[in-house]
Each structure stands twice: as C-alpha cells, then as structure tokens.
Amino acid sequence: MKIIMLGAPGAGKGTQADRIAQEQNIPHISTGDLFRANVGGGTELGMRAKEYMDRGALVPDELTVEMLFDRVAAEDCRDGYVLDGFPRTIPQAEVLKKELEKRGDRVDLAINVDVPDENIVRRMGGRRACPKCGATYHIEHIPPKQEGICDKCGAELIIRDDDKPETVQKRLSVYHEQTQPLIEFYEKEGILRTVDGTKDMEQVFSDIKALFA
Numbered sequence: 203m204k205i206i207m208l209g210a211p212g213a214g215k216g217t218q219a220d221r222i223a224q225e226q227n228i229p230h231i232s233t234g235d236l237f238r239a240n241v242g243g244g245t246e247l248g249m250r251a252k253e254y255m256d257r258g259a260l261v262p263d264e265l266t267v268e269m270l271f272d273r274v275a276a277e278d279c280r281d282g283y284v285l286d287g288f289p290r291t292i293p294q295a296e297v298l299k300k301e302l303e304k305r306g307d308r309v310d311l312a313i314n315v316d317v318p319d320e321n322i323v324r325r326m327g328g329r330r331a332c333p334k335c336g337a338t339y340h341i342e343h344i345p346p347k348q349e350g351i352c353d354k355c356g357a358e359l360i361i362r363d364d365d366k367p368e369t370v371q372k373r374l375s376v377y378h379e380q381t382q383p384l385i386e387f388y389e390k391e392g393i394l395r396t397v398d399g400t401k402d403m404e405q406v407f408s409d410i411k412a413l414f415a
C-alpha cells in the first residue's frame with residue numbers, strides 16, 4: 203500500500219505515519235528526515251538543502267525528487283510505504299504519479315491531517331529534537347523521560363532551526379501557498395481522506411485505522 207500524509211508542518215503527520223508504518227509493516231519515509239540525515243552527514247546534498255531548510259523554504263524539486271526516488275527504489279519499499287513530507291508541491295505530486303504509472307502503479311490513499319494554524323504555532327513551540335539520532339519530542343505531549351535529554355541515545359535535545367517561531371510562520375505560509383493545493387489534487391484523484399488532527403494522538407490514529415477498514 204502506498205500512502206501519502208498531507209497536512210501543515212507540525213500537524214502530527216510524522217507521528218501518525220510512524221504508527222501506520224508499524225501497523226501496515228511498510229517503511230515510513232520522511233523527506234525531512236532524509237534531508238536532516240544528509241545535513242548531519244555533511245553530504246553535498248545536505249549542504250545544498252540546509253540553506254533552504256534553515257529559512258523555512260522548500261528545497262528545490264529536482265533535489266527532493268531525486269532523493270525520494272532513490273529511497274523508494276530500495277528493496278524494503280516493494281510492498282509499499284508511507285510518505286511523510288512528500289509531495290509538497292504540485293510538480294512533485296505529478297512526478298510521483300508519472301513514475302508510479304510507468305510501473306502500472308499508483309498512490310492508494312492520501313491522508314490529510316487537518317489542524318488550524320493557531321494550534322500549529324502552539325505545538326511547534328514545544329517541539330524538541332535530538333541532533334544525534336533524529337528522535338523528536340514535545341515538552342507537553344511526548345516529553346522525554348529526563349528533561350532536555352534524548353531517551354534513545356542520551357544526547358542533549360535542541361530546538362531545530364526550522365521550529366523557531368519566525369521560521370514556523372514562514373513554513374505555514376509556504377504550506378498554504380505550495381502544499382495545500384495538493385488537497386484538491388488528491389481529491390480529484392478520488393483518494394483523499396481527511397482526519398481531524400486536533401484530537402489526541404490515539405484518537406487520530408484510530409480515525410486513520412478506520413480508513414483502512
């Protein structure tokens with residue numbers, strides 16, 4: 203099954219994508235995580251992506267698409283995947299559609315996790331990330347066992363540059379301009395389903411599970 207998660211940055215797509223991936227036994231592929239791994243590894247792609255990420259802009263489509271297709275070509279993606287953070291523009295959605303069509307394939311489901319901007323701003327202010335292993339936390343909703351320390355690897359948690367308040371505002375306007383049109387795109391494809399992302403995490407997940415029933 204090939205699933206796309208849609209929603210504003212901070213809507214909780216990543217958390218839900220993780221749960222879906224476990225439940226369906228398919229990989230969770232986050233282009234944000236792939237970019238951060240490249241930034242952390244000091245690759246050329248990482249260095250090019252970082253300048254866009256740090257100011258809340260989108261990385262150019264050609265860099266993003268190449269990275270994504272490399273990843274989905276891997277053996278573990280044979281039975282499907284959950285894409286989180288891709289596509290983020292109409293051209294990305296069109297390339298994905300075309301590439302899948304070449305193989306007689308298609309996206310099965312686009313899940314829109316709907317959360318108003320004011321909730322997003324509140325949520326993202328509380329986000330913390332581990333610079334070492336990439337784990338993410340929230341000071342209210344998913345706190346680490348020990349304040350400021352990663353449960354998984356013990357590193358000191360940070361506020362990512364792209365979670366800082368001025369960057370959050372910028373990312374929201376980028377979302378409305380470039381990514382929100384995908385809702386209509388997938389609606390026209392007949393595969394869009396919307397869940398209320400303001401509910402608590404467990405409830406959102408059970409609403410999502412109901413879509414598979």
Ligand code: AMP
Pocket residue numbers: 211232233234235237254255256258259260261262263266286287288289290291294364373
């Ligand atoms: P995320 O963790 O999904 O919020 O992504 C963090 C940052 O990575 C975004 O603000 C963008 O700069 C970049 N990024 C992630 N996915 C994409 C994409 N599909 N297209 C362009 N840029 C992306």
